[in-house]
Amino acid sequence: DTYELAEESCEDEDLRGDIPYESCISSLASSLAGDPTLASQLRGLVWELDDNGNLLDTIELGILFEPEAEDIASYTSRAHAINDNGIAVGISQGEYTTSNATVIRTYGVVFDGDEVLNLTPNPDLTVAASSATISSATDINNNNLVVGYQVQRINGVNRDKFFVYDMSLGELEFPDDFFLGSESVALAINNNNLVVGYGEVEASLGQRRSEGFLYDHNVKEFNRIGDLIDCDSKYTIVQANSINDNDEIAATALYQAPLRDSRGELVIDSGGNEILVDTVGAVKLIPIEGGEADTCEVPEDEVAMPRQGASISWLLLFSGMWLMWRRLTKK
Template sequence: MKFSRLAVAATIAFSASSINAAQYRLEPLPLDTVSINHFAQAIADDGTVVATTQNEFNPPIDLTLLDFDSESLINLLTDVDAARAGNFNLADYTTLVNLLLSARANNSVTLQRLAEFRSYFVTGAEYDLIPGLDIVTETFDDYTNSVNVRARDILGSSTVVGSSDAPYLTVDYVNADGDEQTFVLSDHITRGFVEVNGVTTGLTSVETRLGGYSEAYAINSNMQVAGFGATELYGSGVDLIDTCADPEVRGDIPEELCLRNIRETGAGTTNALRASARTRPHIWQLDVNGAVINVETYDLLFTPEENDTFNYIARAFDINDAGIAVGDSMTGEGVVVTRPGSSFGQTEAQLVATMYSNGVTTELLPREENQLSNALLINDDYIVGTVTRESNGVSRETLFVYDLATETVEYPSGFFSTAGTTPRAINDNNIIVGESEVEASVETVREKNAFMFNIDTQEFINLNTLIECDSEYTLVDAVDINNNNEIVVNARLRAPSKEVNGEPVLNDAGETTLVDTVYAVKLIPIPNGEIDDCQFEVEVIERQGASWNFGLVALLLAMIVRRRRKV
């Protein structure tokens, strides 16, 4: 078989028009030196971004909390004496970091805690820590690095809200036998917070026993914060709170540990307080400095029977400048839902999309049309969320848009009619961004891409088509959009794997190992930008005789299909 010179060139290189054209310029956030995975959270109108890192490089280790004489630790380390002095080799440092990271999952009360998630303000090439409720101590002359902080919304460049743990601090105790013991404990589980001009304020729940429980999700221009938290505690553990103050009753343990055992393990789970808290929407009214002036809570859609002990919940996730909050509430009923990957349905407590305004909880959507629903976003014109519907025996989440003026709802399709679609944000230009499935397959987990949907024009666009064709990033989930139409996105990138100290992982040949990573990126509109044409064209291959290399044709077609599916 012979090919013409033109045909050979065509099989080696494909041509695409407008190679450098695009409508958005992609700008990676400068967090790859902080952690291997980082996630976008929100973007302000001035371009300031909030992002979250996972398992940061080079976490500090408190040597005083490690027993280097214990046989179990000695067996884990390669150089105990060097580690005891803080001179870790890479193998031992990795072992100790993994040990401390597992302390959270194992609910340890004696090991140092390391945060899995921390958050940052990002402006251009600069980033600054959002400490949440963490504090500076003498141990490291810095923050304890024990607090999980998830910043969720930003107002301007200096005000942010989110949720944070309490710092884990040491509590010294001498037991009845005279033995000195040191415990590592915190005062509360998750609590909402606001940071204004560098000053952090905790947003406590109405119920404050055992430290309470709250989460903050959104803030409007009037300094109202929407979220949810505990309004009441119930269950057997509540009756034990007062007993912790009595050493004769609590046993030979410090009071702090007694309270912690009720809060975190009293119900047999790591979040016992959350399981025994009646969770309701909270709207915190703040002053210009972030101090709490008032807290308003909202009820369920229904009133449970007096003897009904089920833990019904209602939550708020967003709030507009008119003070209207949206979220979801349980109905007191169950619904059978067949999740992807399951061959039969399971009964779930029904949650439905709700609106909270002027002290009233209002259901938004006709319940008979949807199995479940959830209101996630609101601007001055629309409420946006998800509905769960069954199609071909499988229940998937898709998009709904509720018009506040007409009180009507539409259900836009994603990239195809049964695509699972999740909205993440809406701006004042009525543009929604989020993630949607791009493969109409029978797989349990389908490929997802970031989307942009314009309510006014009804355009549903894959954001990957708006950046350069040769981008190494695949845009998976668009998480926020500001009023300048700048977007922050979580993207997938094949990047070198890194050690716990941030250095590249090398194989036996001294080469780097590539892994899928999550990178937070910022998309900036290009004035007069044009969509990059990523549809490759193949020249007709000239052949002689009857023979044909079908393997080569299949390879070419596969390459074309893969590229098209990416965009």
């Protein structure tokens, strides 16, 4: 392997030159400690534990292809999530072959027993030629619904688009998100088939602003989470990270807070006023039964985004403060 070849070079006086053997080995060890992939294969693992947290078994997950025996390159698979059925999802490197060459690309996969299933085996040629990552599977629920994202070519640009894969049907679905050219990434799905993640809400040419979303796979409804909280809320949900079976969402919010110095004291401007700065913090969204969406007024210089119907309501919990977000009901 790579380590053995490097060690042999340290043993060869002609190859290591004036460097002492011990120094050569020390340098080798330091480089491998900094980047273990130089001498290691990386594989996803599943740990089986008993009810007391004791380790019962460790299962090594595979990759999408079998390297040649003489191939000493390092290849990677990684597990991101596992459901109660023992099915894991994540990524694996695999081969992509054109008429001219074979290259290694990273794909979203399902690890089902000894099988490694490629969710996106036929990417766009332009995407495969320009992106090392084709797709990623980020989560799976007990209904064997898998979520993640795939890189797609849209209007001449590579964009991540979130997907839901139904293992029972063998169908890969790309729901409508904020707009055609919006990047969107699904991060989690619960056992009620609710998907959360984030996506771009602006179609600008520069850096685009992202916000969290909630997608109800049962009724095929996509919602910007900002449409589910109070109209006058000071929090912008920039990313929805996880959702449990109580439909509670762990998310990231952007808000303005008073500036403080290194000692934690408020910074005041020359007029004696607090200085507000953009701040990022963790938030928790909790559903409220029976809530209804408000009709929010939109400033004339902003574009209103239509609110869609949804079957859930929410409450925002942040630093001990409760902020209501409303149930959206179809009229």
